[in-house]
Structures are given as structure tokens and as C-alpha cells.
Amino acid sequence: MTKRLGTQTVAFNSPPSIIACASVVGNKEGQGPLGQYFDIVTSDAEYGQKSWEKSESKILNTACNLAIEKSGHKNSDINFSFSGDLLNQCSSSHFAHRDMPIPFVGLYGACSTFALAMSMAAMTIDGDFSTLSTAAASSHFCSAEKQFRFPLEYGSRRTPSSQWTVTGAGCAVLGQHNLPPFVTHITTGKIIDMGIKDANNMGGAMAGSAADTIIAHLNDTGRDSSYYDVILTGDLGIIGRDVCRELLHQDKIDTSNYDDCGCMIFYNTRQDTPSGASGCGCCASTFCSKIFTDLKNSTLNKVLLVATGALLSPLTTMQGESIPCIAHAVAIEN
Amino acid sequence: MTKRLGTQTVAFNSPPSIIACASVVGNKEGQGPLGQYFDIVTSDAEYGQKSWEKSESKILNTACNLAIEKSGHKNSDINFSFSGDLLNQCSSSHFAHRDMPIPFVGLYGACSTFALAMSMAAMTIDGDFSTLSTAAASSHFCSAEKQFRFPLEYGSRRTPSSQWTVTGAGCAVLGQHNLPPFVTHITTGKIIDMGIKDANNMGGAMAGSAADTIIAHLNDTGRDSSYYDVILTGDLGIIGRDVCRELLHQDKIDTSNYDDCGCMIFYNTRQDTPSGASGCGCCASTFCSKIFTDLKNSTLNKVLLVATGALLSPLTTMQGESIPCIAHAVAIEN
Numbered sequence: 038m039t040k041r042l043g044t045q046t047v048a049f050n051s052p053p054s055i056i057a058c059a060s061v062v063g064n065k066e067g068q069g070p071l072g073q074y075f076d077i078v079t080s081d082a083e084y085g086q087k088s089w090e091k092s093e094s095k096i097l098n099t100a101c102n103l104a105i106e107k108s109g110h111k112n113s114d115i116n117f118s119f120s121g122d123l124l125n126q127c128s129s130s131h132f133a134h135r136d137m138p139i140p141f142v143g144l145y146g147a148c149s150t151f152a153l154a155m156s157m158a159a160m161t162i163d164g165d166f167s168t169l170s171t172a173a174a175s176s177h178f179c180s181a182e183k184q185f186r187f188p189l190e191y192g193s194r195r196t197p198s199s200q201w202t203v204t205g206a207g208c209a210v211l212g213q214h215n216l217p218p219f220v221t222h223i224t225t226g227k228i229i230d231m232g233i234k235d236a237n238n239m240g241g242a243m244a245g246s247a248a249d250t251i252i253a254h255l256n257d258t259g260r261d262s263s264y265y266d267v268i269l270t271g272d273l274g275i276i277g278r279d280v281c282r283e284l285l286h287q288d289k290i291d292t293s294n295y296d297d298c299g300c301m302i303f304y305n306t307r308q309d310t311p312s313g314a315s316g317c318g319c320c321a322s323t324f325c326s327k328i329f330t331d332l333k334n335s336t337l338n339k340v341l342l343v344a345t346g347a348l349l350s351p352l353t354t355m356q357g358e359s360i361p362c363i364a365h366a367v368a369i370e371n
Numbered sequence: 372m373t374k375r376l377g378t379q380t381v382a383f384n385s386p387p388s389i390i391a392c393a394s395v396v397g398n399k400e401g402q403g404p405l406g407q408y409f410d411i412v413t414s415d416a417e418y419g420q421k422s423w424e425k426s427e428s429k430i431l432n433t434a435c436n437l438a439i440e441k442s443g444h445k446n447s448d449i450n451f452s453f454s455g456d457l458l459n460q461c462s463s464s465h466f467a468h469r470d471m472p473i474p475f476v477g478l479y480g481a482c483s484t485f486a487l488a489m490s491m492a493a494m495t496i497d498g499d500f501s502t503l504s505t506a507a508a509s510s511h512f513c514s515a516e517k518q519f520r521f522p523l524e525y526g527s528r529r530t531p532s533s534q535w536t537v538t539g540a541g542c543a544v545l546g547q548h549n550l551p552p553f554v555t556h557i558t559t560g561k562i563i564d565m566g567i568k569d570a571n572n573m574g575g576a577m578a579g580s581a582a583d584t585i586i587a588h589l590n591d592t593g594r595d596s597s598y599y600d601v602i603l604t605g606d607l608g609i610i611g612r613d614v615c616r617e618l619l620h621q622d623k624i625d626t627s628n629y630d631d632c633g634c635m636i637f638y639n640t641r642q643d644t645p646s647g648a649s650g651c652g653c654c655a656s657t658f659c660s661k662i663f664t665d666l667k668n669s670t671l672n673k674v675l676l677v678a679t680g681a682l683l684s685p686l687t688t689m690q691g692e693s694i695p696c697i698a699h700a701v702a703i704e705n
Contacts (some may be wrong), residue, residue, distance in 0.1 A: 040499050041450065045474050047500045088690055116375065117559065125459040126684035127479040131562060135695045140379050140559035142487060143479040143682070143697075145461045153476060157491070164498025165374050166381045225451065225474035228465060348477070350460035356422055361469045363477075 040163075043257025045250070046224045053162035054214035055332075055369065056169075058325035059104035061096045063178070063204030066322065069303045074326035075205075076103055082179050082204060090124060090132075093177035096318075097122065097133040097206040101173050104208035104325070108169070115139045115210075116167035119154035121146060122175045122317050123202075124184060129175050139171070147346030148243075148272050149226070150174040151207060151321035152365040155342070156223040158211045159367070168213060175206035176316030185236075185351055196237040200274040200299060200315035201308075207321030209329070218332040218340075222368035224254040228348065230361045236347075236354045239315060240277020240299065243345040246362035247273060248284035250343055254366045255290065262290050266337045269328065270364070271320035271344030272299030274313030298323040320344040338371040374497075377591025379584070380558045387496035388548035389666075389703065390503075392659035393438035395430045397512070397538030400656065403637045408660035409539075410437055416513050416538060424458060424466075427511035430652075431456070431467040431540040434659070435507050438542035442503070449473045449544075450501035453488035455480060456509045456651050457536075458518060463509050473505070481680030482577075482606050483560070484508040485541060485655035486699040489676075490557040492545045493701070502547060509540035510650030519570075519685055530571040534608040534633060534649035541655030543663070552666040552674075556702035558588040562682065564695045570681075570688045573649060574611025574633065577679040580696035581607060582618035584677055588700045589624065596624050600671045603662065604698070605654035605678030606633035608647030632657040632678075654678040672705040 042048045060075045067078030077099060086092040097120070105112055118137065121144035122129035134141050146153040154172035161167035179189060181202040187193040211220065229246040247270045255262060262268060262285075273281055278297040285292050298320045299313040324342060331337040345364040354360075376382045394409045401412030411433060420426040431454070439446055452471065455478035456463035468475050480487040488506035495501035513523060515536040521527040545554065563580040581604045589596060596602060596619075607615055612631040619626050632654045633647040658676055665671040679698040688694075 038499060039502065041501070090686060090690070121479065123460075124684065125686065126457075126481065126682065128682070128684045128687050131682035131695045132687070132692070134562050135564050138561050141562050141697060142491070142559065145455065145477040145479045147460065157476070160494060160498055160500055164494055164500065165372060166494055166498065167375070168373065225476065227472050228468050228475050230469050348460065348462070348465035350458065350462045352424060352459065353462050353466070356424070358466070361465045363475060 045253045046222055046257035048222050049163040051163055052219035052221045053159045053211045054216055055209050055218050056212050056214050057104050057108035057210045058329040059100045059107055060207045060322040060325040061100045061205060062322050066203055066205050066302060069308060071302055071327050074330055089177055089179035090128060093129045093175055093180050094132040097129055097173060097175035100206040100208040101171060104210050108210040110169060112137050112139055115169050115171055117142060117161050117170040119144055119157045120173040121150035123181055146363060147348055148315055148317050149344040149346030149363050149365050150317045152342055152344035152367050155209060155367045156225060156365055159220040159223060162211050162213055170211050171208055173208035174317035174321040176202050176318035178202045178204045181316060198238040198276050198312050200240060200312050201310040202316035203302060203314050203319040203322060205318035205322035207325030209325060217371040218369045220367055221370050222258060224250055224257060224366040226250040226363040226365050228361045228363050230359050232359045234359050236349055239347040240274035240312060241280050242360040243347050243362040244273055244277045244280035244284060246364040247281045247343055247345045250364040250366050252288055265294060265339045265341045268295045268341045270297045272315040273297045273345060274299040274315060276312055332369060332371060335371060340369045342367045342369060379587045380556055380591035382556050383497040385497050386553035386555045387493045387545045388550055389552050390544045390546050390548050391438050391442035392543045392663040393434045393441055394541045394656040394659040395434040395539060396656050400537055400539050400636060403642060405636055405661050408664055423511055423513035424462060427463045427509050427514050428466040431463055431507060431509035434540040434542040435505060438544050442544040444503060446471050446473055449503050449505055451476060451495050451504040453478055453491045454507040455484035457515055480697060481682055482649055482651050483678040483680030483697050483699050484651045486676055486678035486701050489543060489554060489701045490559060490699055493554040493557060496545050496547055504545050505542055507542035508651035508655040510536050510652035512536045512538045515650060532572040532610050532646050534574060534646050535644040536650035537636060537648050537653040537656060539652035539656035541659030543659060551705040552703045554701055555704050556592060558584055558591060558700040560584040560697040560699050562695045562697050564693050566693045568693045570683060573681040574608035574646060575614050576694040577607055577681050577696045578611045578614035578618060580698040581615045581677055581679045584698040584700050586622055599628060599673045599675045602629045602675045604631045606649040607631045607679060608633040608649060610646055666703060666705060669705060674703045676701045676703060
């Protein structure tokens, strides 16, 4: 019996439970509005490591181990780990999982990775392929700036539309379990290219894919946007959130319950992040801290998490290409 | 009812059918021993594009469109596309899928990607999450050399242990269908690091993960290696194949039916590929040409495909790290 709804959505027969979550973030993120919700705030960008890449890897490894510990299980109980990051060849995830004896699936969805990992993990549980699966993602401001923009030592000016890459990681443990919250639906995005070529305006570039996936989800499920307590995009930031809202309005979709993780994690004016935040770790650490807490204590009961990814590379930008984008949605309900 | 066998394996209740496959390769691959089996052999490395990256993307896009066409379906019939490649931020896959309106899942498993994509696609079919899913992967000699080693224009000498990255792509269409061959089992690999640091000996580095996954598969299923007509690793090449064989012998596993895609695609002496081939496209194009043909005409009836990936990046090598590796196995049977 097919579990498909409409063109892009899967409705689970036995919705997987999110058993536990853990988040580890950097110092700047810890000083933001969500500071109290994170499990661990590192005291500096290095986290005791010799390179930013190793630091990112350790942040992710710590988040995964902590989430599994909080779920009451051991690493060897996990049947699948789904993880990804922004670094070339996803090295943060691979080195983070090197000492974890868990069947591993590497994902690349840029900043959409956490929702993609949740989607895949949920399918392994509902399909009886796994008893316990983890979904994780990470990013690091310093490793991302070095790889995608300029060495930090240059002290380059940032454009007003550029978003601040979150230093952080989140990991969720999904399983066959009777306790809410549950992953009830996933809507997997198509690649959308609006023709935008400005790699310093990724929020604007990704807004179209976010709106496309939200609209597909609502059409596929027959739900109105007001069904959800909150519809939360991954990291469009201030500019991207406004563009996404405008696109949803054009489709007569009410956006009074719409917000964006990239607008929530920093005090944007005081912390000098005028267009908000981005990075795989943004949505992952926001969900695995405040949003999961709000779901557990029923402050929120119905959440649509829509993580968005800009699928460019520095090379494709240099070759004059526009930015293909994607957004994946996960419905989480008590 | 769980579909898990042992620690790493899933046994499907309703084994997904591989409905169609397509392969597109470069000129050098076309002149190799498998030349007659490929659907399309390009006349040059550019394939009408202005960069090697765009060429790789077009090769992958062509393989995907052709496989879907051969399956008797349209792009819009596909519920999930699983795809990955070696380029930074997996740009070959993203640009290849930009004009394909298919829910897209980006994977990174280095040269293990094709088997990983088959594994994920098979779970979406058996789990009733999808009616039709595609699994694809690509690589390109020129884009890989440029990114991982040296610009081709330097004319650098290659080490005797280095493998030649295949220019090519393969795509398989999986679905709920009654015609063999079927994907009956998947064994998802753990990350194995043997401590090898020589990025020019990736076959040797990956051999341990290949042996680990083969042993896990045989233990989990209770099968003897002789159950299979052929056990085929992804792209260990000559050196890696010999190391893997040695490791399997230490576990008293008979290897008379064992071979490696990286040893099959070129006339290694005549075509100056002394250690054989590598790249995501190696296993993908070999499976989607000769192996699939042999399964369809029952020359082969039981195949264990074990694609292997070296999860290093140029940066982790420069930082003195060893090479984490992974191997994913897919059992395909008539």
C-alpha cells in the first residue's frame, strides 16, 4: 500500500518518534537568544583542536554521542547514521563518525541537510529497516568562510546580504517508540534555480525552493498553513525570509505562523549578523535545542521544518553559473 | 516486522526490481574491454561543454534521462532520485538534476556512491515510499585530477599505485515490478580507517572497508561467498583488489569468484592504467552496462556489488590525516 501523497510527499503509517536530540554550538551562538537551550556551548572556535575542520568534526561527534546517550542507547544500537556538512567531500561528517561503529550514510544537501537526514532516518524506521537511526548535520563559521569566501585573516568586508554561518551541530535520534513528537510526513524537494548568481545572497536564491516545497507539502497533504503552530524554514535569513513570505502570499498562503531558523539564532543587530544566520548547523542546532524542547513540553504541537540548501560551489560561481537550490520539509507532530 | 539481518544488513520483503539501466562514458572507457556494453561513448572529454565539470554534469544528466526512457517512464513518474559524485559540493549531480523535476536526494560516499544510491532507492521502493526511484553516480577524469591532484596542463607524473578516474556515469531505475533482477539485500558500511595516509594508494586504503562489509554481509545473511556468481568490489584497482583478497583469505573466505570493477574497465597495460580505475563512475558505468546485461540474460544470476569509497579530501590529506573509508554492498539476484 503506497504511502505517497500527491507528487512529493510521504505519509508514514507508523510515524517514527524523535526520541532525543542534542546540540553543540560555538560561543557566539551561545550568546544569542537560544543560548539557554543548547546542550553544550564551546568556549572558543577551536574546541581544543588544531584546525577549524577538526573542531567542526569534534562538535558534530559530540552532538551525536550526546544525543545517543540521551536516548538511553549505545552507539552500537544505532542501525543507520545519516549525516552531512558543507566541507568539501563532507569531511566533517566522515571524521566525526570514524570512531563510531554505525552503518553510515553521507548526505549532501548544503544547508538542507538536517531535514534531509531526518527524512531518510524516518523512512528507515517506518519501513522497518531500522530500530534506531540518527540524523545529524554541522557547520563552522571559520571552516566555511575559509572554504567558500576568504581566509579570515584577510579581514574582508561582508556584504549586507551575507549570512553568518553557524558554528554548531545537531543530532536527533529517531526510533520505533510510543512517545511524541512523531515525524508524520516528509516532502522531498526538487532542485529549483531562480537564476540568481549572487553567492552573497543565498537567502534570496533559496527562497524560491522553500516556497516551492511548502506549497507542494500543503497541496499534497490538503492542509492549510494554519494547521501548523509554526512553519520554520532552515536558514533563509532576513532577506530570504521576506522573499519567501512574498512568494507564499502570491499563492494566497497565510504566513502569520511562518519564521526562519536563520533569523532566530542571533541577536542580529547586536551580534553584527544583519541578514541572519546560515549553515547546516543553523537548522540542526535550532531544532535540536529550542524547537525540540517546545515540542516536548507541548508549547508547540505541530511543526513544519523546511530546511533549505544552496547547491552552489565556489567553482560553479566562478564559472558564472546561477545557484540551484533545494528545500526538504519534515512534519513533526505531538 | 523488522527487515534487519544481523548488524548491518537489510533483507527486503518485496525485493525491488532493477527495471532499466543506462551508462554514458568517455572515449578512453569506450576503447576498453567493456566498450560494446555502454549505451553512449562520447567522442571527447568535453562532450560539447565549456568546462570539464559541465561535461561531467551532462554525462550524468544524459545517463539519467536515458535510463528513465529505457524504463518506459517519464521523469515526472520518478518519486526519488538518489545521486552523487566527487566534485566539491556534489555540483555534478545538482547541475545534472536542475532541469529534472524529481524529488532529489544528494549523497556523498566518494566512489561508494552508486551502491549507496541503490541501497537508498531500494529502501524507498520496498518501504512503499516510492513507485519508481533512480540511483546514479558520475565521475570525470579531468575534473577529478584538477580537484584532487594537479592541473592536467602540468603533465605531472602519476605514481604506480594511482588509479585512473573513470569518465562516466551510470543510472539504474528501481521499481515495484515483477521482472528480475531484484535487489534482495543491502549491507550498509561503517567507516573504517586503516591508518593509511598515502592519497595515491586509495585502493590499498579502501581494501579494509571492502573486506569488512563483505564479511559483515556473509555473516549477517549466513551465506557462503560461493553463493554468489560474482562478488564485485567498486574500484579497488589492482593493488586494492589483491589486499582485499588477502584480507578475505585471512577470514577463510574463498575468493575464486571475486573481482573488482576498477580492474575490468580498462586494458590496464595497453591503456596505461597500471593500477586500474576508480571514481564514482567506475562502478556505476560497469554495473549499468556489462553486469546488468549479464543479469538480464542470466549469464549472472547472483551478484554482490560492493562499492568502496575513500572519504578523504585534499585538505584532510594536507592536514596529515589518514584516510577513512567505507563500502556498501547490494545483493542483486534473478
